[in-house]
Every structure is written in structure tokens, then in C-alpha cells.
Amino acid sequence: MRRAILPAVLVLVATLLVATPAHAVGTATVVDRFGRVVNDYGVKLVDWEGYLANPYIELTVRPPTDVPFPVTIDLKAEGTSRLMMDLPSQLTATGATKQLTFANSSEAKTFKLAIHSKRAPGADELYTMRLTVRAGNGTSYVQTMPIRVQQDQKTALEPTIPVNFDYRYDTITGYFNNAAFRTAAEEGVKDWFRFFNLQPFDTVAAGAESNHLPGNDWQNTVNVTNNVAYNGMYVYFRGIQTPYSTGYPARNGQYHTRGGQQVAGPIHRSTAMIFEYDEAGKQLFTSLADEDWYRTEIAGSVLDVHGLVMHEYGHAVAFHSDWAGMRNYVNTSGANDQEVIAYQGRTVPLDSSYHIPGTSPYWDRLSGQSGGWTHLFPTRRWMLTKLALLVAENAGWPLNRNLTPFLAPSIVTTSLPDAPTGQAYTQTLAARGGVPFYDWRVTGGALPAGLSLDRFTGTISGTPSAAGTYSFTVELRDYDALSTPVTRTFQLTVGGGGTGGGNLATAATASCSYTSTWESCAAVNTGGDPASSNSGAPNQGSRWGTWPQQGEQWAELTWPSAQALSQVQVYFFDDNQGIDLPASWRLQYWTGSSYVDVPGAGAYTRNANAYNTVTFSPVNTTRLRVVLQSAPNLSVGLLEVKAFS
Incomplete structure (x- = not known):
């Protein structure tokens, strides 16, 4: 169900609007890498697709010049446990904390700010960075600035091929009998396939795919086959007691085909994930709740099931000598992968156990995280990174380049x-x-x-x-x-005529296919200019939306007499809570007996936060219709339509 704007959010926004002025006594200056002072505007983070480590931003803090030194500045990123700052810092249930000290006014110090991924799709978020400046005479000053988080994930991202899990051989420890354990483990596997651009393969018949599993302590081998037919990936799960967890592909000489032809790679048809847990004093941690992630940092107390499976299954799906492409990558020390080199700024070799080295030059350069425990940030949850995915592509898995982490600006x-x-x-x-x-x-x-x-x-x-x-x-x-x-x-x-001051839409009457009870069809032709695609609020008559209706929707302008039209500007409504940009749209005009598409139309762009302009061959009509096709499971809306001769 679409969520209404909560009063608490409005209070938070109001608080941010009255943040300490930049000229106030005891005010620190925060500058970004472009030299922009961000005290008033604040900063912006991005939560990419929700299943991999997010990029950080680096900021420089300059202490106030009008207070006694030394000066200490306590930083607190408030509002969610997912916020984090580079080490030394702490994760807490309400945000990250960090302390900077300055001996004199000429010093400047940097810190890095990031946010853990949010697995569940959601709206953009707004949090607060609080700076408490403590002067040498004991006086304290407090200032705040907004932290905006852009949620790129509007709908849940799922693998494009089926992933079959086989638990029949979890007979030693029975770990996977626990529903929360099983869910966390399955999500760790699916996280890899969420980023691959795949179509189903030819069906593998039941009993046709052979693999092997270790006995307890790896003392013997259990030969296994699939018990059902499948056309995606088949994954065996087994828990053992010692000595380690790992994953591997089937080394049986059989590879996936599509249309009877072997798929490039070659791509193994099944994999195995072995889970071992024998660490004294640790509790198995199975939560996937976004606000629980900070708990993985509690030293010595938890073993994160999702993170461990995600890491170890990486060996099954790519980082293993049984993948021919990865053997070649190791043999060349990564020198032939120009994309990895361009991304990381250096070659990225794999060690003898097919791990990306854990030292800082090989932490993902945008997220500051790695495939091990040690990161730029205080988290012990193993996260999938963009670097790991780029390297994994060498195993033969094509990445989905339409996903936001892979889009060039x-x-x-x-x-x-x-x-x-x-x-x-x-x-x-x-x-x-x-x-x-x-x-x-x-x-x-x-x-x-x-x-x-x-x-x-x-x-x-x-x-x-x-x-x-x-x-x-x-x-x-x-x-x-x-x-x-x-x-x-x-x-x-x-002042060139045409579209300058000649908006004909304001003289028309608007009608719509469907309007949410808290929105207004009349909003589409007020003549105003929205500040962004998420402008306005419910029950204010400032926007038209169709939640919960999906599919084809339309907004129509009707004039009392025929108008000569050749250009239309459309500003889309996108609230990140169920109203999204249309999957496609078009303009139609009334011929006197029916609606037809406008002739000679230019490109139908789908930009947020801007007018989308379409110029077409002139038509004379009394009615104009904007037809919107929603994306799956989403609705559509408009903030403004302008029409010109």
C-alpha cells in the first residue's frame, strides 16, 4: 500500500530548514571535493540497487576561526543505523559517530560518509549530520545539515533465471532447517544473480547433473545428482562441523546450453555451498532487517550468515580455479581486464585461493569495502561490491549494464x-x-x-x-x-514568441482516466513550474496521480475552440512511493471522431525533474491527450502539461 507523508518527516524537514546560519559564532565549514560549502545544502548519498556496497563521499571540515583552540568536533550522522563514517568511528543504533580534533584554525581534516544498502525498495530518505563544536574554553556550539539519500531501487531486483536450492544433504548439522538461516543463506546466493544479465538455459533433466559434497571434516565424498529438472542454476547446501566454509562449481565437464549450443564461459550447471560454523563464543546472526546491519560490528559476538554465504558462494559462482575464465585471469594477474583496471585504477590480481587481496589498494574504490573483514568503514558484514562483480564477469557471467552501478554519468x-x-x-x-x-x-x-x-x-x-x-x-x-x-x-x-508566454494549456479544461482521491486532475494545467518531480503533497491540488491504478492512463486537455498545436511540454510526477516515471508515453489529438497519435513527433524522453518537450507537425484540434503506460507494479502521474502553437 502506498504510504502517506508522515508528520515526523515534516517535523524533520522543518528542523533542517532552520539549521545554524553559516555566519554564526563557532560554526565549522564543511566543503566537498568540488570546493562547494555544503553547510546549508547538505550532502547527497546514493543507495544503489540495494544488494551491494554503496559509494561514499569525502568531505573536508575546517574549524571555526572565532573560538579558542584546541577545538574538538563531534560528528553524528543521525536517523538510521545504516549511516557510517570511515574509521576510526563507531556504528550505533541511531547513526555513526566520529571525532575530529584541531590544534589551530589552519588545520583541515577529511572524513568519509556512506550508507549501508537497503534491501527493501523504498522512497528517498532524509537524515541529519550534527556537528558539535567544543572550543578550548569548554563552550559548545551545535550545527546541522541535511543528509539526502537517493534510493535507486524502486522495485525489488530479482535474478532473471530460477535458482534451485537443494537441502537434502544437510544431514550433519541441520543448519538449514532454521527458516531464518535458510532465508539469509538463499539471499546471499541470489545477490550474485541479481546483477547478471541472463536468460534461462536449456532444461537439465532430473538426475542428469552430477556434483559432489564433502563428508564431515572433508573425510569422504558424497556423490549427488539433481532431483528435479531445472533451467537456471542448481545449488546444493550442506552444513558441516569443521574445518571451513567454501563454495565450488561442479567439475563434471557438463556446461549450460541454450538452443542446443554451449553458452560462452563455459558456465557450470550446478554449484555447492558448504557452511561450517565452529567458532566459540559467536552467535549465528540471521537477520536481514536493514536496521540490524550495524550489529555485525559487535566484535566477537556474531557470525553473519548472509555475509558469510555471500562471500563463500562467490567461490562457487566465479572465484574458483574450475572456472576457465578465472584461471586465465589469475594466470595473467588481471592484466587483460581493461575494465577492471580502468575502474580500480590498477590491475587487481587474485591470490592463490582466488581472493581479491585484502589490503587497502584493492578495496573497492567507490565503496571502500572488500570481500573480507577489513574495510575503510566499521562493518564486518561481507558485502558484494562493484569491483567483485567486474572481476566475476571473467567467469562468463554477463553483467546487467542497465543497472545504476554500471551507468556512466x-x-x-x-x-x-x-x-x-x-x-x-x-x-x-x-x-x-x-x-x-x-x-x-x-x-x-x-x-x-x-x-x-x-x-x-x-x-x-x-x-x-x-x-x-x-x-x-x-x-x-x-x-x-x-x-x-x-x-x-x-x-x-x-522572448522569442512560440513557447515564450504562449502556453495554451491554461485555457483548457482537464480530465483524466483515473485520479487518486488525494490528488487532482486539475493540477495538470495550472501554468506553474514544479521544483522537482516530487513536488507537492497529498490533498493540495498540486499534482495528478493514479495510485493504485496501473497500465495505460491518460490526462486530457479540452478547449472550447480548435487550437493550432505543434509542441507540448510534460513534467512527470515521481514520488518514489509507487508513482514512477512512465515506461512509455505518447501524445494524441482529437480528429473530430477519434484520437490518433500526433504526426512527426520527436523523441518521447522520460526525464525526471524537468519538462519533457515533444515537437510535432502542426495540428488543429479541440482536444489533446497525454497517454502514459506505467511500469510493472507502479502507477503514473503528472505535475504539469504545457501546450504551444
């Missing part, structure tokens, strides 16, 4: 609507990919007088004062230090 806005002279103008440029705490700059040409570009949000706003056509180049930098900046040149016409 790009500016997706392609054009800007005209601006009327002397009237307020707002347009937000949209981007995707990379690590999206973006920095926007004009690096060529110039914006029209009266307009400015917000470096944090990419919003062009102001009141243009001089008519003309202006050309300017915008540069986008993401928070990955090794990324190459991207640019796009825009043309913006001020």
Missing part, C-alpha cells in the same frame, strides 16, 4: 523550453549514472542575464531580462574522482 536533458522576457523561469537539468552528488557548472557561453545555474540541483532559474537566443555549455561532474566530466550545449531563446 550523462546529462539526459536534451533541450530547454523558451523563456518569456520578464517572467520567472525554472528548469531543472536531469542527469543519471555515476555517483550522483552532482556538480553543475556553465563552462562555455553564458546564461541569459537574470538566470543562474544551481551547482547542487542543476536548476536554471531567475527572471530573464533581455530577449535573444543564448548558447551555453553545461558541465556535469559526479562524485567519482576518476570519472570524466560530461558536457552538453544548450540553446535558450528568451
Whole structure:
């Protein structure tokens, strides 16, 4: 069920809006890697697909200059146990803590901030960074700034092939009889397959796939076969008492086929995961609750089932000498994998046991985590990392390059609507990919007088004062230090007629296929300019949404007399709580007897936080319809529609 905005969230937002002014006595200055002071805007983190370690951001703290030294600054990332800062720091039930000390005002110190993945899809999040400045005379000063978390996972990500689990041979320890244990273990396996771009293979008949399992203490071998037919991956689970956990593929010379042809790799048809637990004083930890993850750091007290299985199954699915591609990777010390080298900035060899080295040069450079216990951050949960997936691809598993961790940064806005002279103008440029705490700059040409570009949000706003056509180049930098900046040149016409002040939609009457009881169809043609795709609130008449209806939905404008139309601008509603960008959309006009698609339409873009402009061959009509096709399990909505001759 779609969730309403909670009063607690509104209180938190109100608190952040009255954060300590930058000029107040005892105020520290926080600067990001682009040199932007973030005291007021705050920072932005990204939670990628929910199943792998997230990127961190690095910030520099400069102490206040108007208080006695030495100065101590206590940092507290508040609001969720998933927030973390680089070591030395602590994880707590309510957030991460860290302390910085300064001998004098010329010192500056850095820290890194990240957030653990959230497995369950959800809305974007808002938390608080609290800085308590303690001066040398004992006086304390408190300041806060927002921590925004962009949730890239709108729907649960699942493997594209079936994964069959076989527990028949868990006869020694019976670990997998425990439902929570079994669920945590299965999720550790599925996490790998969530990132592979696969289609089902040819069906393997029951009893046709042979594998082997160890006896207790690896003293003997148990030969096994699959008891059901399958066309994905078959996984044997077995618990033993000693001496170690591991995973491996079947070494039987049989590989997956599709359409009768062997799949490149070659890809083994089954794998085995052996779980061993014989550590005195440790409790098995099976929780997958997002807010429980910090508990894995409690030294010496827990053995995290999900993390251990995720790591050890990595040997079954890729990091093992039985995978021909990985043998070649080890033999060449990774020198032939240019993508891994480009990502990590160096070759990444594997050791003799097919592990990525645990030393800091081989921690994933964006997440600061690794396939072992030691990380840049205080967590003992083994997390899947982007680096591990890039290396694993050598085993023959193609990665899904459409998932956000693998997208290069790009500016997706392609054009800007005209601006009327002397009237307020707002347009937000949209981007995707990379690590999206973006920095926007004009690096060529110039914006029209009266307009400015917000470096944090990419919003062009102001009141243009001089008519003309202006050309300017915008540069986008993401928070990955090794990324190459991207640019796009825009043309913006001020006072040029056409779309400048000639919005015909405000003279029309709106009607819609379905409207949620707390939204308004009349919101689609008010003539306003939304601040973002998540603007407005329920029961305020500022947006149109169709929750819980799915599939094809439409919003229609009707005029009392025929209008000449050749361009439409559409601003989508996306609240990250069930209303999402459409999977596709189109424009239709009324011929007098039926609706047909507008002729000669340009590209139907699907950008958030910006108008999507479609220019088409002129039509004369009394009705215009915006037809939206929702993505699976989601609804759609609009904030504004503009129509021009």
C-alpha cells in the first residue's frame, strides 16, 4: 500500500530548514571535493540497487576561526543505523559517530560518509549530520545539515533465471532447517544473480547433473545428482562441523546450453555451498532487517550468515580455479581486464585461493569495502561490491549494464523550453549514472542575464531580462574522482514568441482516466513550474496521480475552440512511493471522431525533474491527450502539461 507523508518527516524537514546560519559564532565549514560549502545544502548519498556496497563521499571540515583552540568536533550522522563514517568511528543504533580534533584554525581534516544498502525498495530518505563544536574554553556550539539519500531501487531486483536450492544433504548439522538461516543463506546466493544479465538455459533433466559434497571434516565424498529438472542454476547446501566454509562449481565437464549450443564461459550447471560454523563464543546472526546491519560490528559476538554465504558462494559462482575464465585471469594477474583496471585504477590480481587481496589498494574504490573483514568503514558484514562483480564477469557471467552501478554519468536533458522576457523561469537539468552528488557548472557561453545555474540541483532559474537566443555549455561532474566530466550545449531563446508566454494549456479544461482521491486532475494545467518531480503533497491540488491504478492512463486537455498545436511540454510526477516515471508515453489529438497519435513527433524522453518537450507537425484540434503506460507494479502521474502553437 502506498504510504502517506508522515508528520515526523515534516517535523524533520522543518528542523533542517532552520539549521545554524553559516555566519554564526563557532560554526565549522564543511566543503566537498568540488570546493562547494555544503553547510546549508547538505550532502547527497546514493543507495544503489540495494544488494551491494554503496559509494561514499569525502568531505573536508575546517574549524571555526572565532573560538579558542584546541577545538574538538563531534560528528553524528543521525536517523538510521545504516549511516557510517570511515574509521576510526563507531556504528550505533541511531547513526555513526566520529571525532575530529584541531590544534589551530589552519588545520583541515577529511572524513568519509556512506550508507549501508537497503534491501527493501523504498522512497528517498532524509537524515541529519550534527556537528558539535567544543572550543578550548569548554563552550559548545551545535550545527546541522541535511543528509539526502537517493534510493535507486524502486522495485525489488530479482535474478532473471530460477535458482534451485537443494537441502537434502544437510544431514550433519541441520543448519538449514532454521527458516531464518535458510532465508539469509538463499539471499546471499541470489545477490550474485541479481546483477547478471541472463536468460534461462536449456532444461537439465532430473538426475542428469552430477556434483559432489564433502563428508564431515572433508573425510569422504558424497556423490549427488539433481532431483528435479531445472533451467537456471542448481545449488546444493550442506552444513558441516569443521574445518571451513567454501563454495565450488561442479567439475563434471557438463556446461549450460541454450538452443542446443554451449553458452560462452563455459558456465557450470550446478554449484555447492558448504557452511561450517565452529567458532566459540559467536552467535549465528540471521537477520536481514536493514536496521540490524550495524550489529555485525559487535566484535566477537556474531557470525553473519548472509555475509558469510555471500562471500563463500562467490567461490562457487566465479572465484574458483574450475572456472576457465578465472584461471586465465589469475594466470595473467588481471592484466587483460581493461575494465577492471580502468575502474580500480590498477590491475587487481587474485591470490592463490582466488581472493581479491585484502589490503587497502584493492578495496573497492567507490565503496571502500572488500570481500573480507577489513574495510575503510566499521562493518564486518561481507558485502558484494562493484569491483567483485567486474572481476566475476571473467567467469562468463554477463553483467546487467542497465543497472545504476554500471551507468556512466550523462546529462539526459536534451533541450530547454523558451523563456518569456520578464517572467520567472525554472528548469531543472536531469542527469543519471555515476555517483550522483552532482556538480553543475556553465563552462562555455553564458546564461541569459537574470538566470543562474544551481551547482547542487542543476536548476536554471531567475527572471530573464533581455530577449535573444543564448548558447551555453553545461558541465556535469559526479562524485567519482576518476570519472570524466560530461558536457552538453544548450540553446535558450528568451522572448522569442512560440513557447515564450504562449502556453495554451491554461485555457483548457482537464480530465483524466483515473485520479487518486488525494490528488487532482486539475493540477495538470495550472501554468506553474514544479521544483522537482516530487513536488507537492497529498490533498493540495498540486499534482495528478493514479495510485493504485496501473497500465495505460491518460490526462486530457479540452478547449472550447480548435487550437493550432505543434509542441507540448510534460513534467512527470515521481514520488518514489509507487508513482514512477512512465515506461512509455505518447501524445494524441482529437480528429473530430477519434484520437490518433500526433504526426512527426520527436523523441518521447522520460526525464525526471524537468519538462519533457515533444515537437510535432502542426495540428488543429479541440482536444489533446497525454497517454502514459506505467511500469510493472507502479502507477503514473503528472505535475504539469504545457501546450504551444
